[in-house]
Amino acid sequence: MTVAIRFQAVKKRFGALEALKGVDFAVEQGEFFALLGPNGAGKTTLISILGGLTRPDSGSASVLGHDVVSDYRAARRLIGIVPQELTFDPFFNVRETLRFQSGYFGLRRNDDWIDEILERLGLADKAEANMRTLSGGMKRRVMVAQALVHKPPVIVLDEPTAGVDVELRQTLWAFIQGLNSRGHTIVLTTHYLEEAETLCNRIAVLKQGELVALDRKQDLMQRHSGRTLSLRLEPSRLPAALQSLLVAERDGNFLLRLDDCAELETILATLREAGSTVQELDLQRPDLEQIFVQLTRAETA
């Protein structure tokens, strides 16, 4: 299996802050891979290292075998990165922006592909519009188009759907899934965990600069195969004896982790003793969001 992206013992400090504490993992060619983690976990730093915008203090990163520092030009040609921040030249229109980006990769006659991406991303009628006149969602589409202009085999999207409407999300994912089925490797960071759950086959979770999980999606979900008990209580207070099972509170419901359904009896007995009445009760398999909360809980805080 060819390795699309490899991080080896990557460390990065910003002053006193250790943003990456020796990150090691590889993404294979053709994967649809999710890189998840709470705010400040180090995802964007890792992606900037991959794009050659930030240098690691130690360790290395490569794209299809090309080191992003010592073999920068080859690595840069093989990867397309959709950045989190909207950066653009306000004096260009959309087509000029994409032609300019093509020129950066030495592609002179790229209009057929530019037309195709404009069409697929719902930008065809904005091709001649000036960048500064576009809405935020439209600018985000151009960012995606810009990253794809040189048909990179490896595509990295850093929160591409942050603040965009449902229509773009659907258009974008249909397009990206199509590219993935044609062999492109996709790495995605997102805070919409249902996107990762639906689209990705492997998931890495980063927390405070360290990997805390790296697994196939099914295995990750299987390993956290307990159940989640959702309780609405009167009074709406969880007895102290049950606090250690609490995963989250959502819409007035307490979500408790159950490793075994037999624990249900003990929980109900504890509630009875504490004088709590159960108003609603629901038992579910945990979704990725609940697994994520368990993995990234700030025990060290």
Ligand SMILES: Nc1ncnc2c1ncn2[C@@H]1O[C@H](COP(=O)(O)OP(=O)(O)OP(=O)(O)O)[C@@H](O)[C@H]1O
């Ligand atoms: N240029 C910089 N100077 C100083 N600190 C930085 C710099 N870039 C990132 N950091 C810090 O490094 C840590 C990791 O940041 P990073 O942006 O990589 O996290 P993230 O996982 O992408 O977060 P988010 O989900 O919020 O985008 C954060 O604590 C951040 O404040």
